[in-house]
Amino acid sequence: MSDPIIYADIISQPARAVLSYCEILGLKYTLREIRLFRGEHLTEDYKKISATQTIPSMVHGNLTLYESHAIMSYLSDLSPIGKNWYPEDRVQRALVDCYLHWHHFHIRLGCGIYLFNQFVAPVLYGKSSDEITKMTSDAREDAFIMIEGILGQGLYVARTQNPTIADISCYAEVVSLSQINFDFTKYPNIKTWMNKIGEIDGVKKIHQRFFKLTFKPKL
Amino acid sequence: MSDPIIYADIISQPARAVLSYCEILGLKYTLREIRLFRGEHLTEDYKKISATQTIPSMVHGNLTLYESHAIMSYLSDLSPIGKNWYPEDRVQRALVDCYLHWHHFHIRLGCGIYLFNQFVAPVLYGKSSDEITKMTSDAREDAFIMIEGILGQGLYVARTQNPTIADISCYAEVVSLSQINFDFTKYPNIKTWMNKIGEIDGVKKIHQRFFKLTFKPKL
Known part of the structure; x- marks a missing residue:
């Protein structure tokens, strides 16, 4: 093929x-x-x-x-x-799947959809929505508190001992916020984790292209 | 265990x-x-x-x-x-996973979150949000057009030849709309599919308990 x-x-x-x-x-x-x-x-x-x-x-x-x-x-x-990166062991895979499904209404909603509503919607539709700003901000805060706690246990975002596709997906969303100078002070474990995931070869290669397109990340 | x-x-x-x-x-x-x-x-x-x-x-x-x-x-x-129900074949599993991830911002958003905003939020928070009503209604219409087309090809919702966990998840969301007399006239394939999935033994047993709790389904 x-x-x-x-x-x-x-x-x-x-x-x-x-x-x-x-x-x-x-x-x-x-x-x-x-x-x-x-x-x-x-x-x-x-x-x-x-x-x-x-x-x-x-x-x-x-x-x-x-x-x-x-x-x-x-x-x-x-x-x-x-x-x-996507373990075959039944329990480990379930943990990764659990993160990947949780991601949509938490990390994706709180980062990607938040940024879309704040910065793209005004260009496309003439305005952002206050109610969607609130919904996405609430989702992000809940999600970050949860992730911060998991990372604080020495685990990766899917509650695994090693990084998985969950970390790659999560990183791609969260790093976008650094482009708008999002304040990560409340989330020291997320900052440390971002630096670590951002150094993984393939992640670094792709995101270097992204940072050049936009701004420099400020963590 | x-x-x-x-x-x-x-x-x-x-x-x-x-x-x-x-x-x-x-x-x-x-x-x-x-x-x-x-x-x-x-x-x-x-x-x-x-x-x-x-x-x-x-x-x-x-x-x-x-x-x-x-x-x-x-x-x-x-x-x-x-x-x-969750095929081991790589391609078939990918189709099911594709549906299961797509579900969140389409079927779940357009059915479950729509219903929450319309009927539960007014009780909990004193009002529903017009912007969230629009967002969830738009998501549902896009999702239903897509599903209607897939079903029209003689496939199940995950583009498979046989029913999978994708159909069970989708059914549980979509059937809730029949409780508020949602008009399925535009979606004859979805109506036929709902009747078929609703007759599967385990689905029927659990949903009979649900229908007793609330109303009778009107399709």
């Missing part, structure tokens, strides 16, 4: 998570850039590839996947080191 | 999905009822079990899981028929 094709934009948190993971796994893949701010995800051509018209998506043989976490789980089987 | 303990309230969509799946798998499990409307999920005792204080959660040996989809994935390994 040919290499997976990843449709992505480095500006997107879930896309950076998938690209970071491709690099970590040392996979051969084809990157097709779909620029969100140019509306390239909204074209009829892209709709034929991704029914949801979201970023990232993946095509591998006859399989088309959207949703970054499903893509990362699938890619794990394509490399011998995938099982280090 | 002793049987899994499931903490649940039949009023909760994700809890009904997990309980339906326990029944389908024929698992021995202990049900501990945690009544949301009595605030039993907010007690210190429950916080010791579920750090997120959400419903459902599961304890099995030393493992504690929240997030219904992670629980359902884990339970699949406890029964020989689990692989029928």
